[in-house]
Amino acid sequence: MWFYIDPASGVPIYLQIINQVKKAAATGLLKPGDRLPSVRDLATELTVNPNTIAKAYHELEREGIIYTERGKGTFLAPREPKLLPEERRKMLEKLIDALLVEAHHLRFTKDEVREIINRRLEEWFNETGRDESD
Amino acid sequence: MNNLVLLKKEMRENRWKFLIGLAIFLVSNITLPFLYDTIEKIINRNAMTPGMERFLGSLNTFDAYIWSQWAKTMNQYGAILAIVLGMGAVSPEVSSRTIEFLLTKPVRRSQVFAKKIPGGLDYPGSGSDFFNAGYLPGGNFCRPRLYLR
Amino acid sequence: MTDFAIETWGLTKVFGQVAAVKELDLRVPKGSIYGFLGPNGAGKTTTIKMLLGLLQPTGGGIRVLGLDPKKESLEILMRTGYVAETQNMYGYMTVKEIIDFCKALYPRWEDGTVKKYLDLFELPTGKKVKALSKGMKNQLALALALGSGPDLLILDEPTSGLDPQKIKDFLTVIVEQVAETGQTVFFSSHQLYEVERIADWVGMIVQGRLVFSSSMDDLKARHKKIKVMLAGESLPQELTNRPEIIKIELQGRGYVLTVSGNIDRIIALLNSLNPSLLEVFPETLEEIFLAYTEGVRT
Numbered sequence: 001m002w003f004y005i006d007p008a009s010g011v012p013i014y015l016q017i018i019n020q021v022k023k024a025a026a027t028g029l030l031k032p033g034d035r036l037p038s039v040r041d042l043a044t045e046l047t048v049n050p051n052t053i054a055k056a057y058h059e060l061e062r063e064g065i066i067y068t069e070r071g072k073g074t075f076l077a078p079r080e081p082k083l084l085p086e087e088r089r090k091m092l093e094k095l096i097d098a099l100l101v102e103a104h105h106l107r108f109t110k111d112e113v114r115e116i117i118n119r120r121l122e123e124w125f126n127e128t129g130r131d132e133s134d
Numbered sequence: 135m136n137n138l139v140l141l142k143k144e145m146r147e148n149r150w151k152f153l154i155g156l157a158i159f160l161v162s163n164i165t166l167p168f169l170y171d172t173i174e175k176i177i178n179r180n181a182m183t184p185g186m187e188r189f190l191g192s193l194n195t196f197d198a199y200i201w202s203q204w205a206k207t208m209n210q211y212g213a214i215l216a217i218v219l220g221m222g223a224v225s226p227e228v229s230s231r232t233i234e235f236l237l238t239k240p241v242r243r244s245q246v247f248a249k250k251i252p253g254g255l256d257y258p259g260s261g262s263d264f265f266n267a268g269y270l271p272g273g274n275f276c277r278p279r280l281y282l283r
Numbered sequence: 284m285t286d287f288a289i290e291t292w293g294l295t296k297v298f299g300q301v302a303a304v305k306e307l308d309l310r311v312p313k314g315s316i317y318g319f320l321g322p323n324g325a326g327k328t329t330t331i332k333m334l335l336g337l338l339q340p341t342g343g344g345i346r347v348l349g350l351d352p353k354k355e356s357l358e359i360l361m362r363t364g365y366v367a368e369t370q371n372m373y374g375y376m377t378v379k380e381i382i383d384f385c386k387a388l389y390p391r392w393e394d395g396t397v398k399k400y401l402d403l404f405e406l407p408t409g410k411k412v413k414a415l416s417k418g419m420k421n422q423l424a425l426a427l428a429l430g431s432g433p434d435l436l437i438l439d440e441p442t443s444g445l446d447p448q449k450i451k452d453f454l455t456v457i458v459e460q461v462a463e464t465g466q467t468v469f470f471s472s473h474q475l476y477e478v479e480r481i482a483d484w485v486g487m488i489v490q491g492r493l494v495f496s497s498s499m500d501d502l503k504a505r506h507k508k509i510k511v512m513l514a515g516e517s518l519p520q521e522l523t524n525r526p527e528i529i530k531i532e533l534q535g536r537g538y539v540l541t542v543s544g545n546i547d548r549i550i551a552l553l554n555s556l557n558p559s560l561l562e563v564f565p566e567t568l569e570e571i572f573l574a575y576t577e578g579v580r581t
Contacts, residue, residue: 005480007476007479007480007567007568008476008479008567008569009565009567010503010564010565010566010567010570011503011565012499012500012503012504013479013480013499014500039462040459040462040463043458043459043461043462044455044458044459044462046480047451047454047455047458047480047481048458048480048481049316049458049461049480049481049482049483050458050461050462051314051315051316051461051483052483052499055500102563105550105554105561105562105563106562107560138387139383139384139387139388143373143384146375147373147375231369231371232371232372232373234337234367234371235367235370235371235372235373237337238335238337238360238365238367239360239385239388239389240357240358240360240361240388240389241357241360241388242357
């Protein structure tokens with residue numbers, strides 16, 4: 001299993017699961033249509049409260065990253081998220097805002113932030129073998 | 135259903151008490167008929183002692199002897215045994231803390247303690263009651279003839 | 284029907300002159316796994332004993348599964364599985380005998396559940412209870428509690444003294460049960476690692492008082508550790524006196540603040556002091572626990 005939970009990290013467990021599913025999807029470890037473990041199986045596997053897993057799945061489903069078919073299971077959604085472009089944009093902006101707040105606390109200047117983001121952007125697309133047309 | 139398991143548990147925990155009680159009653163009661171002749175002799179020998187005639191009355195028949203002595207055993211030994219053996223009916227469960235196990239089960243408290251009464255108190259008595267009852271209707275017929283006057 | 288499996292209000296228990304539990308307002312949502320935290324002697328076991336009707340409260344009220352332990356304790360006990368900290372089962376009985384004993388007392392007994400866990404834990408049915416190890420006794424107690432088909436499971440320090448493998452098995456069984464049956468689990472513990480894993484609700488009691496009670500995610504979102512370094516100044520009074528700051532540590536030239544609630548406001552206040560360093564970290568349950576047990580110290 002590619003899920004790993006660190007209860008001692010201080011990060012809420014449902015967020016750790018959300019992040020790991022997102023990461024697995026982004027890096028291609030999980031492909032669209034791949035089946036995710038059931039709430040019960042994952043809860044037992046990780047020894048984590050089933051409500052916590054359900055919460056993570058619910059959140060992922062709301063974001064259109066996974067979908068549930070009654071009686072069949074939970075699957076990774078196709079790359080085209082069900083969310084409207086407007087909504088997707090807002091979500092990304094929220095994350096960028098959080099990043100900017102942190103950058104401000106860490107006392108980075110505007111130019112430094114821009115430079116780091118550009119560099120990581122290039123590195124990430126090279127590492128995962130994706131490009132803009134994908 | 136649940137009454138039964140509780141009673142079974144009490145009987146099992148108090149098995150040794152029951153046995154001791156029963157043994158004491160058995161010894162005292164089995165020896166009763168055999169002592170009849172001896173006691174009669176002793177009393178006859180001291181027949182001139184003032185007040186002895188009251189006892190002679192109870193020795194007139196074997197039946198009267200058994201009845202009176204049996205009642206004496208029940209009252210005296212029975213009361214002492216009931217107190218001594220019954221004292222420990224609740225406290226062992228409290229001190230070993232198994233009472234907590236029992237009280238967190240869906241059992242009425244009145245039931246828990248009610249089942250301790252036959253378990254701790256009545257048991258030795260009622261067991262030998264039953265045993266002694268056999269002497270009574272038999273009366274003279276059961277009288278052992280081992281000692282001849 | 285209420286949405287809470289356990290609800291108390293103003294619950295108080297006084298032993299002689301000492302109040303073991305003070306004005307406790309506890310709410311355990313149905314279907315949750317509620318971790319009841321607190322240092323030793325904080326009043327956890329006293330609270331649990333009052334929930335089960337083993338102790339009479341001095342004041343306040345209790346509802347367990349919507350029922351009053353004073354009047355309806357039989358009904359509560361019928362629907363509640365309880366595993367004590369130390370198992371005081373009849374040692375002279377064999378495993379099978381004690382199962383039969385319990386089976387006769389519960390109307391909804393599930394033989395299949397008991398067998399499943401006896402097999403999983405590899406408990407020998409012919410062995411006498413007194414011959415079992417502490418871990419095995421705990422496992423037996425859990426199997427018995429689950430066998431009664433309870434709506435609520437109350438566990439008092441269920442894993443204390445168990446080895447890591449047994450703890451893992453124990454927690455897995457609880458998680459599996461909750462996933463399958465949706466029953467509520469209320470368990471006291473000071474094994475913070477396990478609470479952090481399996482509890483979705485958490486409450487903490489210190490010296491008989493509830494210091495917090497919330498969902499685990501809210502608790503984590505509300506509690507942060509802030510590392511701040513000010514240029515040669517100490518923290519101003521108006522900051523140290525704020526109730527949100529529950530712990531202040533001096534580390535070298537910087538401060539580490541444990542903050543509960545109003546995180547953004549505190550950060551803004553600190554930023555206005557023009558700090559040379561300001562970092563925000565998530566808090567683990569252990570750190571939150573320690574912050575409350577140690578109180579505000581510098």
